[in-house]
Amino acid sequence: MKRFAAAVLACASASAFAAAPPAPALDLFVRADKGNCIACHQLPDGAGPATRADVGPRLEGARMRTLGRSALRQALVDPMRANPDTVMPPFGRHRLLDAAEIDRLVEFLVALP
Numbered sequence: 162m163k164r165f166a167a168a169v170l171a172c173a174s175a176s177a178f179a180a181a182p183p184a185p186a187l188d189l190f191v192r193a194d195k196g197n198c199i200a201c202h203q204l205p206d207g208a209g210p211a212t213r214a215d216v217g218p219r220l221e222g223a224r225m226r227t228l229g230r231s232a233l234r235q236a237l238v239d240p241m242r243a244n245p246d247t248v249m250p251p252f253g254r255h256r257l258l259d260a261a262e263i264d265r266l267v268e269f270l271v272a273l274p
């Protein structure tokens with residue numbers, strides 16, 4: 162009986178996990194098990210944690226809107242198509258982020274101050 166209860170509990174928590182709301186875009190940007198973008202890029206003041214990361218350029222809203230959604234999506238799916246030597250990981254091609262996560266990050270980037 163005890164074992165049965167444990168199994169039911171395990172299932173309940175597994176389904177609670179599956180039903181959890183998707184991580185907000187800032188989460189995707191910051192989390193080491195997601196984009197970990199924060200390791201390489203700084204965000205405008207107030208848009209996320211302040212860091213000194215400078216492997217990639219600081220991501221400013223005006224620049225993101227100039228690049229546009231489709232170039233940004235391409236940069237996240239596979240930045241190596243634009244620059245074969247880049248150190249930025251190909252998040253889409255390597256399935257580090259799924260299409261919905263990439264879309265949420267693109268919206269996050271174009272909305273930056």
Ligand code: HEC
Nearest residue numbers: 196197198200201216217218224236244247248249250266
């Ligand atoms: C390992 C470091 C690294 C990580 C992690 C990284 N990037 Fe980059 N990123 C770069 C570098 C370096 C560039 C400069 C372009 C190049 O190398 O071709 C760049 C370029 C960009 C650009 C184009 C900027 C511009 O002004 O042209 C965007 C947008 C971008 N990254 C977004 C992201 C996002 C969003 C994430 C997380 C999902 C991320 N990057 C993760 C290193 C990184």
